[in-house]
Amino acid sequence: MSVDTATVRRIAGLARIAVSDAEAEAMVPELNNILGWIEQLGEVDTSGVTPMTAVIANTLRLRDDVVTDGDVRDAVLANAPQAEHGFFAVPKVIE
Amino acid sequence: MTTSSYRIQGATGEWEVVIGLEVHAQITSNAKLFSGAATAFGAEPNTQVSLVDAAMPGMLPVPNRECIRQAVRTGMAIEAEINRWSRFDRKNYFYADLPQGYQISQLYHPLVGEGSIAIEPAEGEEKVVGIERIHVEQDAGKLMHDQHPTRSYVDLNRSGVALMEIVSRPDMRSPAEAGAYVRKLRSILRYVGSCDGNMEEGSMRADVNVSVRRPGEEFGTRTETKNVNSVRFVMAAIEHEARRQVDVLESGGRIVQETRLFDPDRGETRSMRSKEDAHDYRYFPDPDLLPLELDEAFIAECRASLPELPDTKRARYRDVLGITAYNAAVLTAEVETARWFERLLAACGDRVTPKAASNWVISDLFGALHRIGKDIDASPVGPEQGAELLALVADGTLSGTLAKQVFEIMLETGDDPAKIVAERGMKQTSDTGAIDAVIADVLTANADKVAQYRDGKEALFGFFVGQTMKAMAGKANPQVVNAQLKKALG
Amino acid sequence: MAALTDLGIAAIRDGVRDGAFTAREVAEQFVARVAAARPLNAFITETPEHALAAADAADKARAAGTLAPLSGVPIGMKDLFCTAGVRSTAASAMLGDFVPPYESTVSEKLWAAGAGMLGKLNLDQFAMGSSNETSAFGNVVSPWRRNDGGNAALTPGGSSGGSAAAVAARLCPAATGTDTGGSIRQPAAFTGISGIKPTYGRCSRWGIVAFASSLDQAGAMARDVRDCALMLQAMSGFDPKDATSLDLPVPDWEAGLSADLRGKRVGIPREYRVDDMPAEIDALWRQGAAWLKDAGAEVVEVSLPHTRYALPAYYIVAPAEASSNLARYDGVRYGLRDLPEGAGLQDMYAATRAAGFGAEVKRRILIGTYVLSAGFYDAYYTQAQKIRALIARDFEQAWASCDLLLTPTAPSAAFALGERSADPIAMYLNDVFTVPSSLAGLPAMSVPGGLDGQGLPLGLQLIGRPLDEQTVLNAGLAIEARAGFGERPSDWW
């Protein structure tokens, strides 16, 4: 599997990273190089192997249903590039 | 599965509509699915937001046990498989209402597997709708578009609230079936207590998948109309969308698999440009969370805490309590009604038959509540008072007519029926001496009609009953009046 | 008086306790030394006020008889830890002005233990890198220089390069690091210090800017093994805010320190003997085995058959997780926003992320996005997680015949800045020895073993069973005692 400029553009679009034509071109061999290298994993016979789910044996702990947080609007908005009337503001979205 | 006869008449013939619903139901909980922020509706913007919900750097999710418990109980209520091992996955996409850039959901290993729900549409036959799965996931925040000319505002209060996504099979074939399904699902959720079912506040909303086909042919391409928030709108969206698809197909077009939006003002669906972006959600297991493993004690508690569910309750009302099928259906449709009715039965003891009690609730109580615009939970007459009233009828103290009068006074004053009867002397009389005296007066005053009656105009009997009751201000025992009149008229 | 900045954690703790000097004096000397070492670019943000306030508190605590384990010890904090009220950047333009209103669990624990903070240490951007060249705040320069008379600027390693350089240069007695695929151990090896990554789940990840959640683990970097034990002890412990945190008591590792390895078996994984391994590294590795034997351990050869697949598996899993973890940097709630004239929401995202992320971060996000995308998920991600399971199984099987493993930490000594930046894979190969234990979540440590022919430090890595940090530390102590590594870089800056 190897990528071309169109694939790089599609992936960059999915990842929401703007790339210029020149950047997209430059990334093609870079990504192919890396992808070519990681593809050696295909050699390993993994039939019957369960993919790792927990790094260290541990079970998921569940929290009690108690309100312990929130009501910290100032902290939530403190670093906002644009906050108005208690909201985060973004360019208008047309749905 | 029975076949629905619902068809869309196109210019080229009949079309069948195929419907599947993905219902998002907000799980009733104090705190959010992965944070300790509150879930209450209607708070000031961004006040019910923790740093976790705002996806600040380094913040981590920890799941809320109650949300898992409620989803499991819901699964049990639709007799679904409960998966002892499930897992949370990330669904990755960018949107301003999605702070993490992904929604924590369950794609590969949902908490609840296959189940089913029986429905009875108003028009059409009973049927069973298959449930494919129920998974637990986070709600997104809210975008407001109308507060500023060039900006949208983001409120994260809902961000991270727990949802169950209940995914049906494409088993419905008419708007009526879809409506019945949503109503039945809502009823079950409210019985279980896992969702308040409040569609106006957005606690329940449906993604409506619609396609059309020639009857008996393969499924057509479907569209998904997002976030439809009432039963009526679900039905309207299906009607419009199916019609639109038929028109497209009949004019030689193709249906595009897309996301659409229902516009309640125009009663139509339209394409959502903002979501047209190629969907590639890059699901993968959330590495911040371990697999969710349920032990038998947890499962057992979920099962033990399940209430009697509407279908079982309804069958019991009908088969054990001897209540008519119609009454049983009405009384079990909403959990509040059933709960009220059962308090009434408990207060009646064996003084009143369940059937009589059910009739009174459905005719008298519902009528009154409808008139005064109150829900059963806010009824001015409580079930204990209702039981006293019914007991007075059963023991002959009150006639039906008197009972209705007493009930009206109860609604107005809130007084107990015994007090009303005592204070106002509304007791029914079965005293034959008193009744005979009044009958004698009535017959004397209507000698002409007595003659006609005796000549064979038997329909006049009712007139004499009415006159007697009227003269006794409705307090005479109607059975006694009937019997004594028969005697007097010979 | 001798420079207090030459002292490590234990010596400072003991000196403050015994009244040999005050915590204030310690903090002042370190603050001055930090300020004088700016050419190393080890710190992104200096916080002398924090260190001095903690020192004053320590002096008061001494008077009141309430000294805590790290009272009077000023440390450096990798700028991947969020610190309340102090800019926390992850060395990225994306978070260039980000001031968290919250404190990471690990830093919170350190403050509770009495430590103070000299500043936030430079790193590879979002911890992605092995040379510290991806920082948006400029690379860290290693305090070490080759003995060839040239003054080539060397890498301190990465991603915890600022931490490593600062500890090696005596700018702080110890520093926090984080390790995703070797980010504590490789820089420790490059700079002649000790560094330990505990078992995955020992240290809470809460409040640490996430790179790859299933691999990220905080750890300690210090000048010797004892200080690592002390520091790690203060950083570890159950945190209900991290669902992957281990609910286990923290052992008293310092008290358990012992260089006597009798009864322990040390495994030498045969697959780590890579073809082009420099002779000096190979020699040090043999020397390390001899030292451990000398300490009473039995040395055995073991096999970890899937070792060669660890690095490519890592470069699927880590970028995949990163691509998702870094989606939150979108210019909406905090951090950089780039809003070109007339741009809509999605354009804003793309512009913001293009401007805020460095080249290596973008490269990994794109790789991660690609391997998770429709049609590729199973071939890449699922396969990588299966191989990860096989790698974990290799280790488990090895534990049948040994109690810990000894390997080199890195395949080379520190290289010159710029020397490897052109080839990402050559750079990734730096982590060839550290990545397998990261994939399996095992405790692992690097201790200095000696200098190479160019006068640069080389490290040895010890890998232990899950939760057996003690054996790792003890073996580190045994090597430390025998290696007698006393070299330090000169203050050329």
Ligand SMILES: [Mg+2]
């Ligand atoms: Mg949907």
Ligand SMILES: [Zn+2]
């Ligand atoms: Zn959903």
